[in-house]
Every structure is written in structure tokens, then in C-alpha cells.
Amino acid sequence: MLLIPCPYCGPRPELEFRHAGEAHVVRDPSLSSDAAWGAFLYARSNTRGVIAERWRHASGCGRFFNCLRDTVSDNILQTYKTGEPRPDLALDAATRRQLGDVAPDQSVAATEAAR
């Protein structure tokens, strides 16, 4: 079960939340073809890695917010309020290592540098 940090209420167990799909799916009003409409409705990035997704704190404040999560490790990196842009993931070395995102030799080098 995930421990999700609601931007309004703080960390709460996943059971209090409803997942609400991929975040930042925006319809381009200048495109009106069936293909564009189908892509807006159905096509999803389904990324293996870091994704932005929407959650609703259904059994808490009731508000929607966005979340950056790694879909391989299920680690939550950051949550942010709806309407804010997707944060640029300039991850610190510790987080990257936690995600297995750094080759072993580099992580050793980073540890050495930290000392």
C-alpha cells in the first residue's frame, strides 16, 4: 500500500485516495479530427519509469492533486497541486540511487564525492 503525501493533508494511506489517471492530459482545441479526439480520450503514455498522475483524496480533503511516481519501484517522488506545472525532476543523488537510476560505479563515485 502506498503512503501518499497529500499536498493539503500530509501523508495518508492509499486507502483514503482514489486514483484518477494520467495527469496533464490536455485537449488541443485547434484539433477537431476523430483521430485527435480518440487520442485525447484514450491514448496514454503508460510510462515504465517516472509518471505524473492524478489522485483525489476522497476520504480526506476531497481535492485532486498531482503526483510524480516511479512505476517500476512505486516510489512517490513528489506531489503538487493541480494547476501547477509538472516539476522538473532534478533528483538528488540519494533519490536517484534509491530508484536504481544510477549505474553502480557512478553511485560509488557519488558516495566518495559526498565524503
Place this chain on the structure above:
Amino acid sequence: MQFSLLNLIRQSFSANQGWTEQWRSPAEPKPAYDAIIIGGGGHGLATAYYMAAEHGMTNIAVVEKGWIGGGNTGRNTTIIRSNYLWEESEALYNHAMGLWQDLSHALNYNVMYSPRGCMMLAHNTHDVQVFKRHVHANRLFGIDNQWLSPEEAKDVCPILDISKNMRYPIVGASLQRRGGVARHDAVAWGYARAASALGVDILQKCEVKGIRRDASGAVSGVDTSRGPISTKKIGVVAAGNTSTVLGMAGVRLPLESFPLQALVSEPIKPLMPCVVMSNTIHAYMSQSDKGELVIGAGTDAYISYSQTGGLHIATHTLDAICELFPMVRRLRMLRNWGGIVDVTPDRSPIIGKTPVPGLFINCGWGTGGFKATPGSGHVFAHQVATGEPNRISAPFSLDRFVSGRLIDEAAAAAVAH
């Protein structure tokens, strides 16, 4: 070597030393193949087998990043049924049901298909209406499915609790008698063995890293962890990883990948004569030939590639199992695990072309792909070999998400998403 009584006797006189490997494992891929199937699960291996057996394409390869049958083929709950609602789905799943009947003979490999019956429980008025509609639709199409009263259901499966004081009492059930189970590993191994015997190369531990395209945009090969391979046709049968593979060709699909869990109990004496499923309280269970109770749980709420699931999902299902079958309450669970299933918006698979010439997909089987393994491979083999869908697979094209001709099987998919 064929499995037969004669060979069994012959080998028993030579201390069983003469049995050969079930399938060839080529040391290196050939530089080029007529077609490549990405994904060595049941569906991919079945596709390769039918391409070789029915379309004469023997210079093909199945590339698998892990080992064959190690993904969802080895992780499902092995249930077989074809009681879907719409005619398109009925045709597809019943095509598979037809192939299951004689599959062991066709492959010369015992897949242990056991038509022990698949029962779906109704717990409220809405369930009754939905399942009766399914029963009538199935019977109009020629699929066996029948409606049972609670007492008749208990006659078929005596361990059901049909008392009226349950939180979700059983008010009826539908039963497809040809439904049942098969040995999932044997399905993968049987197709691999039969395909290999026809000349198909099965390349395990060979991960696709990229899809090569020529100047016109058509596929020209794949980059793998064992080097580049040239080909003009690629069939992607990668289940939960389909979006990742298609991303290599720049194609976005209407798919989301979720962990789906299953559990097995410690082995006990035979007590379940059939498969029992309950959509409403979210539980399904059957008993394997080893005596383990095989229990299917639900999907997590969020996209994940972790191949595990939240414990609260599994315990939710066990709550329901204990309510339905009070006699199993003291059983211990031996293992639970997760597989990554690719779910479409309408819970029906996608079989057909992509915008990239030469690149075909067979995906979106979601939580219920195992039952369709032979049919899925059969129709997709036609698609890859000829470049065009056949009558059964045509409605399942990717185009339906543009035209809006969706095939909504959310009610028949049995697992609430």
C-alpha cells in the same frame, strides 16, 4: 521426439536417457528473419506456431527478454471460458474455446485442459439481470451457458454457502460447462516445442532495445540485447510492456498497465469440482490438480510495472473467499504474486495493424488473456502472415478508438478495474 506410448516404452528400456530437449535454443539469432514475434508468452508462442503450421512461415523467431512463459502466462489463474456478451467477443473467445478442445493432440503435448465448468455467482438483482442477459446472448450465439438457482449451484459446487444471512447472498449463478482450467506452463511449453519443431527460433534472454525503420517508415529490424536482427514484419505480443515496446516506434496506445495478483493455498484434498467466480464481491477460485486453491485477486488502482501488488488488494479478495467458502477459513496461503496486465478502455483486446507499416500488435488482453491463448495466436498469425485481419479479429483493430466502435466487455471481464 514425439510423445507416444511407443516412445514411452522405448525410452523406459534405455533408462530415459534418449529424451531430447523440448525445443531448440539457438546460440545466436540469425541475421534476418521473415518475421519476429516480440514476447515469448503463450500468445506469442501460439502466434509463431500457427504462422509456421498454417501459413508456412518457418523462418521466424520469437524474442523474449526473460524466459518463455515467465510473464503473465506463468502468473495467471488458468481459467478458460467464453461467456462474453458481444458477438465480436463471443466469436473470438469461442474460437479459442474450439481450439482448446483438441489442443493437446494438435501440439502432441498434454496441456491438461479440464472442462470442469466455470460458474459465475450473482449476488443482487443487477447481477441477475446482467448474467441472464449474458446467458441468453451466449445461447443465441451457440455458446453453452445456463442459469442456475442457488440450490442448483450448490449441487454443482457443494462448498458454496447459499444461506440467506450472508452479507452478499448467492441469488443465482451462470454456468458454462465447457469452461474450466488448463496447465498454463504446459501451454507455453507445448506451443514452444511445436513451433520449434517446425523451425521457429525461440530466443530467450533476448531483450528488444529498439525498433529499426527504413526511409519509408516501415520496420526494417530490431535491436536486441543479442545484437541487431533484420526483418520486415514484427508482431508485438508483450502484454504489460506493449506500451514500452511501441514507444520505441513512437506509437502511443490506449493501454494502461496494472499489477494483477493471484494466490495459492497449501494443497488440500479435492473439494472444488469447478471454477467459481464472483464479480460483485471480487473473488474467484479453483483447485489445481496438486490440490492448491488458486485464487485471483484484483488490480491495483494505479499504473505499475512492479510485478507485485498491494497487500490490501489480496486481503480484500480473501475476505470475500472466506465469506463464500467458510470451510477454507483456516487455510494458509503459500504464495502470492503479481503480473502486469495491459488494460484497454473497453476491456477488449487490440489485434491488428499500427500506424507503422510492418508493425502489428496483439495486446490489451487485460485481466483475462490466458483463456484466449490458442484463438489469439491463431488470428494474430493470420494478421502477421497476410498483413490483413481475418473475420474474427477485424473488429478488434486499433482503429476502433478513433471510429468509436468500442466492444465494451467491462461486465464480462470479471475483474473490477
